[in-house]
Amino acid sequence: QKEVEQNSGPLSVPEGAIASLNCTYSDRGSQSFFWYRQYSGKSPELIMSIYSNGDKEDGRFTAQLNKASQYVSLLIRDSQPSDSATYLCAAGYNAGNNRKLIWGLGTSLAVNP
Amino acid sequence: ETGVTQSPTHLIKTRGQQVTLRCSSQSGHNTVSWYQQALGQGPQFIFQYYREEENGRGNFPPRFSGLQFPNYSSELNVNALELDDSALYLCASSPRQGTDTQYFGPGTRLTVL
Numbered sequence: 001q002k003e004v005e006q007n008s009g010p011l012s013v014p015e016g017a018i019a020s021l022n023c024t025y026s027d028r029g030s031q032s033f034f035w036y037r038q039y040s041g042k043s044p045e046l047i048m049s050i051y052s053n054g055d056k057e058d059g060r061f062t063a064q065l066n067k068a069s070q071y072v073s074l075l076i077r078d079s080q081p082s083d084s085a086t087y088l089c090a091a092g093y094n095a096g097n098n099r100k101l102i103w104g105l106g107t108s109l110a111v112n113p
Numbered sequence: 114e115t116g117v118t119q120s121p122t123h124l125i126k127t128r129g130q131q132v133t134l135r136c137s138s139q140s141g142h143n144t145v146s147w148y149q150q151a152l153g154q155g156p157q158f159i160f161q162y163y164r165e166e167e168n169g170r171g172n173f174p175p176r177f178s179g180l181q182f183p184n185y186s187s188e189l190n191v192n193a194l195e196l197d198d199s200a201l202y203l204c205a206s207s208p209r210q211g212t213d214t215q216y217f218g219p220g221t222r223l224t225v226l
Binding site: 004032034036041042043044045046049088090092095099100101102103104105106 | 115153154155156157158161169201203213214215216217218219220222
């Protein structure tokens with residue numbers, strides 16, 4: 001059973017702090033990883049994708065991938081109240097001739113002014 | 114905005130009825146995936162369509178069916194609605210089969226009474 005696990009939270013950080021969100025995955029064959037942000041009642045919005053070990057930075061967001069540990073993280077620097085949302089981690093895997101995503105349940109982040 | 118549209122936005126049905134949800138994929142995207150997301154859960158994969166053919170299916174009963182049209186828009190049909198079908202239904206499009214990056218529409222909130 002392929003799984004992606006996230007701490008459900010809520011994770012609470014003060015405004016301006018670094019928020020660290022973590023995700024582990026079970027399928028060693030997974031090659032692609034995604035972080036989506038989802039506001040309450042809205043659909044998921046793609047923030048970052050990462051495919052190689054190491055860090056990938058995009059503005060205030062940094063994704064980190066460690067395939068040996070089967071671990072993906074998302075750092076949000078200078079957290080803002082508008083970052084308060086649920087963050088979903090997803091891993092891509094081969095399903096026969098197809099590619100599919102498996103999703104975590106999400107981590108709720110609250111940024112306090 | 115991802116360019117993926119869904120209709121209707123909200124829908125209320127009664128148990129036993131049938132429902133059709135619609136999705137228009139982003140221009141140039143030929144792969145559409147449908148997800149069900151219950152409150153507090155991650156998206157659950159229903160099925161994927163590529164060039165008008167079903168291209169993988171999750172653990173959903175046959176009363177969940179779909180179509181993809183030549184313009185790559187898609188429909189999700191659910192027969193014999195049950196109370197547990199109440200959820201946010203998400204459509205996501207991808208640029209081509211074999212890529213993992215998915216862009217979500219705004220979703221359809223279905224309530225079954």
